[in-house]
Amino acid sequence: xxxxxxxxxxAFSYGNGPVFENVSFSLKKGAVMCILGPNGAxxxxxxxxxxxxxxxxAGSVRILGExxxxxxxxxxxxxIGYVPQQNEVVFPFTVLDFVIMGRAPHLSxxxxxxxxxxxxxxxxxxVVGLSDLAERPVASLSGGQSQMxxxxxxxxxxxxxxxxxxxxxxxxxxxQILVLETVQRLASLGMSIVMNTHMPDHAxxxxxxxxxxxxxxxxxVGEVETVVTSKMMSSVYGVNVAVREIExxxxxxxxxxRG
Amino acid sequence: MSDYRYNRTALxxxxxxxxxxxxxxxxxxxxxxxxxxxxxxxxxSSLLFGTPASVSTxxxxxxxIRLPRILAALLVGAALSTAGVSFQGIxxxxxxxxxxxxVGAGAGFGACLAILLWDNYLLIQLMAFAFGLLAMFIAISxxxxxxxxxxxxxxxxxxxxxxIFTALTSLVKYVADPYDELPAIVFWLMGSLATVRYGDLLYxxxxxxxxxxxxxxxxxxxxxxxxxDEEAKALGMDVExxxxxxxxxxxxxxxxxxxxxxVIGWVGLVVPHISRMIVGPNYSRLLxxxxxxGASFMLLVDDLSRTVAATEIxxxxxxSLVGAPLFAYLIRRGRMGWN
Numbered sequence: 001x002x003x004x005x006x007x008x009x010x011a012f013s014y015g016n017g018p019v020f021e022n023v024s025f026s027l028k029k030g031a032v033m034c035i036l037g038p039n040g041a042x043x044x045x046x047x048x049x050x051x052x053x054x055x056x057x058a059g060s061v062r063i064l065g066e067x068x069x070x071x072x073x074x075x076x077x078x079x080i081g082y083v084p085q086q087n088e089v090v091f092p093f094t095v096l097d098f099v100i101m102g103r104a105p106h107l108s109x110x111x112x113x114x115x116x117x118x119x120x121x122x123x124x125x126x127v128v129g130l131s132d133l134a135e136r137p138v139a140s141l142s143g144g145q146s147q148m149x150x151x152x153x154x155x156x157x158x159x160x161x162x163x164x165x166x167x168x169x170x171x172x173x174x175x176q177i178l179v180l181e182t183v184q185r186l187a188s189l190g191m192s193i194v195m196n197t198h199m200p201d202h203a204x205x206x207x208x209x210x211x212x213x214x215x216x217x218x219x220x221v222g223e224v225e226t227v228v229t230s231k232m233m234s235s236v237y238g239v240n241v242a243v244r245e246i247e248x249x250x251x252x253x254x255x256x257x258r259g
Numbered sequence: 260m261s262d263y264r265y266n267r268t269a270l271x272x273x274x275x276x277x278x279x280x281x282x283x284x285x286x287x288x289x290x291x292x293x294x295x296x297x298x299x300x301x302x303x304s305s306l307l308f309g310t311p312a313s314v315s316t317x318x319x320x321x322x323x324i325r326l327p328r329i330l331a332a333l334l335v336g337a338a339l340s341t342a343g344v345s346f347q348g349i350x351x352x353x354x355x356x357x358x359x360x361x362v363g364a365g366a367g368f369g370a371c372l373a374i375l376l377w378d379n380y381l382l383i384q385l386m387a388f389a390f391g392l393l394a395m396f397i398a399i400s401x402x403x404x405x406x407x408x409x410x411x412x413x414x415x416x417x418x419x420x421x422x423i424f425t426a427l428t429s430l431v432k433y434v435a436d437p438y439d440e441l442p443a444i445v446f447w448l449m450g451s452l453a454t455v456r457y458g459d460l461l462y463x464x465x466x467x468x469x470x471x472x473x474x475x476x477x478x479x480x481x482x483x484x485x486x487x488d489e490e491a492k493a494l495g496m497d498v499e500x501x502x503x504x505x506x507x508x509x510x511x512x513x514x515x516x517x518x519x520x521x522v523i524g525w526v527g528l529v530v531p532h533i534s535r536m537i538v539g540p541n542y543s544r545l546l547x548x549x550x551x552x553g554a555s556f557m558l559l560v561d562d563l564s565r566t567v568a569a570t571e572i573x574x575x576x577x578x579s580l581v582g583a584p585l586f587a588y589l590i591r592r593g594r595m596g597w598n
Contacts, residue, residue, distance in 0.1 A: 048489070051493050052492070052493075053489050053492045053493055073492055073495050073496065073497060074495040074496075074497075075495075076495065077493060077494055077495025078495065082490075082493035084489065084490060084493070087486065087487075087490060088487070089485075089486065090351045090352070090353070090485055091348075091353070091485055091535075091540035092539075092540055093482065093539075093540055093541060094539070094541075097482070097539075097540075097541045101482060101483050101486070101494060102494065104480070104483055104494040104495050104496060105494060105495030109477070109480070109501070110476035110477060111479070112478070112479040112543050113479065157494070157495075
């Protein structure tokens, strides 16, 4: 099967030494890649480089075989949906007004969205289960709902790849699972997903693949089981980490240990 | 949104036309209804069928003095509000005014310099317009040359450019003749539409039209720019380019407005807020509404300026005296349309 995403020897620098370099991985259609790593490792920067928001210093990103460097921001936005960590809206747009902004890459510069775009926005809201909130101001939503609205906006772009930057970081337990379930549902519908996460355990919950970014390099990439191991996670986070099989849940968990 | 609310909102679009008609009656010189109707008929028939134009005093008052002034007020109000609402969107700040990039200070200096050097009406307008644009270009070049990107740098550059031009204006005032030029400068800076003629409208119509049309068609994109650079880029926007187009257009119409009216504050700040309260923050509806409310607000204030006292009250004073309490009231109501 053709590869959805190919990241090759990607490097980025803010001008004083590289944030990361030589990052390579690839992703198939419908696969979920969890990128793990400590704070400041450059996970968000990596996501932004793939999304075309930041310009990499070296290397290439290809989506369905096309180099994003030759696609332009508009072309990238039609193929890649970016879900930021948290967004701060200055003006209280309604959920529908906000979500429909995802149509931007499909509309000409001087156009405003029409009925058809409205329909796509409504569909995306239905996918994340927020149809009832369409007329509510975005700012009045809870953290979990805001995250879903951001995902809906990315879906409106009709991308084949979704990038999520720490989608669960400000959420309570229940909402974390809700977001992860949505991620899994989208993947089962054929969406390819790359997501950053603070919680290595999330890789077991949704990931088909995982990568560990630390010290400016991808130190491990592959099947979740091969990346999320006690040894690897202990070295990545600098604390003792245990990975155990829970028999009656038929899944592995990853937990930090004290001392 | 219900049809009912759409209909109610649509009514607001008729406001400027209604005010235009009402304003024809307003003024020190009494014009009864019959005279206005009579003169209007004569006016139209002379325009359409080439019948001899009326030469009555009423004709002069209505169509050579009041009407151009009314049209100017509508245009200036619409321009300042459009620029204000656009700048607020791209700078992601509801407290931004059309003069954010030093346009007001630049135009003010240009006009003062022209008063000092030539005292020619046309040159004053031209210099105000040119220096308004110049201020914007300096601010933008400074913003672009600096390492840190983004909107904050533009705002800071605007403050720098603004304060330099303000200082230069003070210098012009200082060296101006205190009996002749200084009052003219002070009066110009306070803003007025008292001397506007049709010819002046002709000059400003073209830049205003271009700027407003472009902003009108880009209005939905302002929503996206208001999300911040990174998100706008992720949504496929060429952020730098679109922002620059919007800045240039907004400055173009602000400079055009200032060149005939002087520096009139508050309109470009308050009107977007009133408009947001009516139609919400979506620029698809907000920008057209700002045009309508801005035109109406300015015309109302100008009507006041030529009727409340025996002499004209400068517009800049009235817009602040009317606009500031109104703004305070809106803040108290708490429905500002922003977070």
